[in-house]
Amino acid sequence: MSNMMRALQKTQAGEGLEMTRVPVPEIGPDDVLIRVNKTGICGTDMHIWNWDDWAARTVPVPLVTGHEFAGEIVEIGRDVTDLSVGQRCSGEGHLIGRHSRQSRAGKFHLDPETRGIGVNEQGAFAEYLRLPAFNVVPLPEAIDDEIGAILDPLGNAVHTALSFDLVGEDVLVTGAGPIGIMAAAVARHVGARHVVITDVNPDRLALAARVADVVPVNVAEEELRDVFPRLRMKQGFDVGLEMSGNQRALDQMVETLTMGGRIALLGIPPGKSPVDWSRIVFKAITIKGVYGREIFETWYKMIAMLENGLDVRGVITHRFDAGAFREGFATMGGGASGKVVLDWTG
Ligand code: ZN
DSSP, rough: OSSSEEEEEOOOOOOOOEEEEOOOOOTTTTTTEEEEEEEOOOOOHHOOOOOOOHHHOOOOSSSOOOOEEEEEEEEEEEOOOOOTOEEEEEOOOOOOOSHHHHHTTOGGGGOTTTBBBBBTTTTTTTTTEEGGGHHHEOTTTTSSSSHHHTHHHHHHHHHTTTTOOTEEEEEEEEESSSHHHHHHHHHHHHHEEEEEEEEOOHHHHHHHHHHHSOOOETTTTOOOHHHHHHHHHHEEEEEEOOOOOOHHHHHHHHEEEEEEEEEEOOOOOSSOOOOHHHHHHTTTEEEEOOOOOOOOOOHHHHHHHTTTTTTGGEEEEEEEGGGGGGHHHHHHTTTTEEEEEEEEOO
């Protein structure tokens, strides 16, 4: 292996990313080196590409971006005993500390000192990635690199969808982006009765209907409540999964939830968002914020479901060689795509 590699970097403050050549990372005793085969472009990467206020505040330059990946272990640190060269893997991109109360209690996903690859640390949009062995998730035969590259966002979807018992429940998913669509698919897979997904983008609603057995509703054109009689729902939705960050979507969710309903929030509003708290109180609604994936329970559940019939491949709508990354980002920015996957093997 040459000691230089291709990597997609934010080289300076401002819009865009550049394909550069940088040294292959050196690994420490507890790390592995992964040859990256496929990566997914995330909404987070779009924020970094666009260099919005959040990105400017958060991301150091220069930085190799990207955090959704699958590949193969090509080198292991001297203290790593439970992994081997040649193993296919994906991995958790949140690098946790070991000192917080939460970490020491084994609630790794709640560690306040978490740092993200491709956001705070060198990322996965590169031919090689260094990762702590702790973060590695080996991939079974049934999960190919393409699906391996979207386990991070699928994990967001799984973590959100499994926040509440969905068996026999009527579920509302607001926001038909890739994670919303995957959450809807998970809800069906685990036994929800009806899953209704809302958006105002007809392309995304059409994609949702292709990927999962769900009822798409374009709330720009149709009244959400009009689906109740069609689905023989008497009172309202039992569980809401908010994936859009859109305030009107959240209002509509509170409005159409049944008494004692439950809401998991993954969508991030752009700023402060007014909430009609009295309605939430009088409806006795439970709200849970969701961040990342449970480490590693979400990974375990997700892989088990993928091995047992959960099919989300349809959410990947575009594939590009890493060299054509500009087209990949333009496709993501266009708003009509599902997941966009870059191939680094060429
Ligand atoms: Zn992501």
